[in-house]
Amino acid sequence: MATAWRLFYRDGLRAVGIDTLLAEAGVAKMTLYNHFASKEELILAILDKRDLEFRASLLAQVAAAGPYPVQRLLAVFDWHEGWFASEAFKGCVFIRALSEYPEPTHPIHQAAWRHKVAVKAALTELCAVAGARDAAALAETLSYLIDGAIVTAHATQSTAPARSARATAAQLLKLDAAA
Amino acid sequence: MATAWRLFYRDGLRAVGIDTLLAEAGVAKMTLYNHFASKEELILAILDKRDLEFRASLLAQVAAAGPYPVQRLLAVFDWHEGWFASEAFKGCVFIRALSEYPEPTHPIHQAAWRHKVAVKAALTELCAVAGARDAAALAETLSYLIDGAIVTAHATQSTAPARSARATAAQLLKLDAAA
DNA sequence: ACCCATCTAGACAGGTCGGTCTATCGCTAG
DNA sequence: CTAGCGATAGACCGACCTGTCTAGATGGGT
Numbered sequence: 386m387a388t389a390w391r392l393f394y395r396d397g398l399r400a401v402g403i404d405t406l407l408a409e410a411g412v413a414k415m416t417l418y419n420h421f422a423s424k425e426e427l428i429l430a431i432l433d434k435r436d437l438e439f440r441a442s443l444l445a446q447v448a449a450a451g452p453y454p455v456q457r458l459l460a461v462f463d464w465h466e467g468w469f470a471s472e473a474f475k476g477c478v479f480i481r482a483l484s485e486y487p488e489p490t491h492p493i494h495q496a497a498w499r500h501k502v503a504v505k506a507a508l509t510e511l512c513a514v515a516g517a518r519d520a521a522a523l524a525e526t527l528s529y530l531i532d533g534a535i536v537t538a539h540a541t542q543s544t545a546p547a548r549s550a551r552a553t554a555a556q557l558l559k560l561d562a563a564a
Numbered sequence: 565m566a567t568a569w570r571l572f573y574r575d576g577l578r579a580v581g582i583d584t585l586l587a588e589a590g591v592a593k594m595t596l597y598n599h600f601a602s603k604e605e606l607i608l609a610i611l612d613k614r615d616l617e618f619r620a621s622l623l624a625q626v627a628a629a630g631p632y633p634v635q636r637l638l639a640v641f642d643w644h645e646g647w648f649a650s651e652a653f654k655g656c657v658f659i660r661a662l663s664e665y666p667e668p669t670h671p672i673h674q675a676a677w678r679h680k681v682a683v684k685a686a687l688t689e690l691c692a693v694a695g696a697r698d699a700a701a702l703a704e705t706l707s708y709l710i711d712g713a714i715v716t717a718h719a720t721q722s723t724a725p726a727r728s729a730r731a732t733a734a735q736l737l738k739l740d741a742a743a
Numbered sequence: 744a745c746c747c748a749t750c751t752a753g754a755c756a757g758g759t760c761g762g763t764c765t766a767t768c769g770c771t772a773g
Numbered sequence: 774c775t776a777g778c779g780a781t782a783g784a785c786c787g788a789c790c791t792g793t794c795t796a797g798a799t800g801g802g803t
Contacts, residue, residue: 397666399578402790413751414792424791475666483719484663487576487654498719526732529712529725536711537704540662540677546708553705553736560739582761592781593762603761 386410390431394478398428398485398493428482429496435478436500440507447511454515455558458527459551461508465531466547469538476539480532504528517561527554565589569610573657577607577664577672607661608675614657615679619686626690633694634737637706638730640687644710645726648717655718659711683707696740706733 388410392401403424407414421427443464450460468474475481482497489495508524517523530553534546567589571580582603586593600606622643629639647653654660661676668674687703696702709732713725 395666397578397664399576399664403792404789414753415794416750418792419749476663480659480715481663481666483715484655484660485576485578487574487660487718489719489721494719501716501719522728522731525716525725525728526709529709529716529729529732530705532712532715533708533710536659536662537680537708539666540668540673540680542668546704549701549704550708552701553708556739557732557735560735581759583759593783594764595780597762598779 386412386427386431388412389427390435391473393428393431394475395473398482425493428493432479432482432493432496432500436503439500440503443504444507454511455555455562458508458511458515458558459555461511461527461531462534462547462551462554465534465538465550466544469535469544469547474539474542477532477535480535501528501532504531515558517558523557523561526557530554565591565606565610567591568606569614570652572607572610573654574652577661604672607672611657611661611672611675611679615682618679619682622683623686633690634734634741637687637690637694637737638734640690640706640710641713641726641730641733644713644717644729645723648714648723648726653718653721656711656714659714680707680711683710694737696737702736702740705736709733 386406389406392406392409403414403417407417417427421430443461446464446467447457447460450457450463479497479500482493486493486497489498505524505528508527509520512520512523512527530550534550537546538544565585568585571585571588582593582596586596596606600609622640625643625646626636626639629636629642658676658679661672665672665676668677684703684707687706688699691699691702691706709729713729716725717723
């Protein structure tokens with residue numbers, strides 16, 4: 386449900402109540418509970434949907450960046466810059482889910498982490514194609530840069546962190562290529 | 565209040581109710597509300613206290629790292645490795661506060677961000693002493709690495725991200741020194 | 744025309760939320 | 774001794790929480 390995504394993303398997963406959500410969406414309570422057993426399952430479904438859309442959008446921009454592996458990697462940061470610039474940007478819902486459900490065994494925490502792992506896997510692939518000596522380690526570093534930039538962009542409502550992280554990524558790629 | 569910190573950090577700021585907290589601490593409700601006007605003010609006080617302790621502990625380890633600026637900077641990452649290894653590690657309460665109160669104008673969001681800014685300022689100082697060409701930019705990058713490593717360490721309950729981020733930081737410092 | 748699945752609205756339950764209030768207790772300073 | 778301050782326990786408030794349930798409206802397929 387688009388409304389659920391909007392409210393959860395805007396206000397937080399725990400902060401939004403079922404009633405609020407249903408009123409905003411104009412949907413009856415039973416309709417919701419016929420589709421999802423609980424609020425938790427709704428959240429899991431929303432996260433899953435968002436994960437797919439997120440990665441599809443990101444990979445589309447990567448694909449549009451041309452054939453050069455380094456440019457494709459840097460396109461990841463350009464994509465984030467565009468995201469940070471979007472009007473309703475409120476950080477990464479997965480980082481926020483990890484924060485709101487801090488217990489690592491919680492299903493929502495784990496689902497959010499699966500997204501981060503999936504993104505990291507895509508980065509690893511890109512790094513490998515770019516000929517990195519240790520693609521997994523480089524992807525790990527790049528994902529730190531990205532997550533840090535997301536948090537900073539959220540708190541400052543600025544797109545600058547994307548360029549900052551991109552510049553560092555470019556340095557690291559060059560350094561790796563030189564070795 | 566030590567109990568407040570423990571519960572807030574373990575379960576989340578929104579997840580812990582006042583009643584739960586008071587029962588755990590063995591304190592009467594009126595006592596709490598004589599000291600703090602609201603739960604929000606209690607949270608702000610807790611965050612402020614944690615900010616001071618956090619930075620004091622970090623800077624103590626930096627001071628113990630000896631006189632060489634690069635070693636002092638890398639000590640920041642060693643300090644994080646020790647933190648990640650602590651039994652009750654559940655990520656960074658400030659990142660989590662930014663997530664739980666996603667609206668950038670919210671007092672708690674802003675208080676959490678002030679902590680990140682303060683840490684970044686300390687990093688900038690260390691970078692400047694280390695002779696970085698652009699200390700602010702380098703500190704920005706290092707803080708991305710740190711925040712990303714914290715999120716990953718939280719979700720995976722591992723100390724490895726500290727070493728991973730440290731290695732990247734060492735590369736970047738070397739790169740800067742070579743230029 | 745009818746059936747049945749699916750929607751709606753809304754009452755209801757039992758519990759928790761943050762916050763206020765009263766009344767009593769214990770300590771300590773004068 | 775006593776006055777007063779700060780703590781206590783705990784009732785209480787209205788609002789909200791997730792989740793269940795009933796009862797009626799809607800609409801498409803046969």
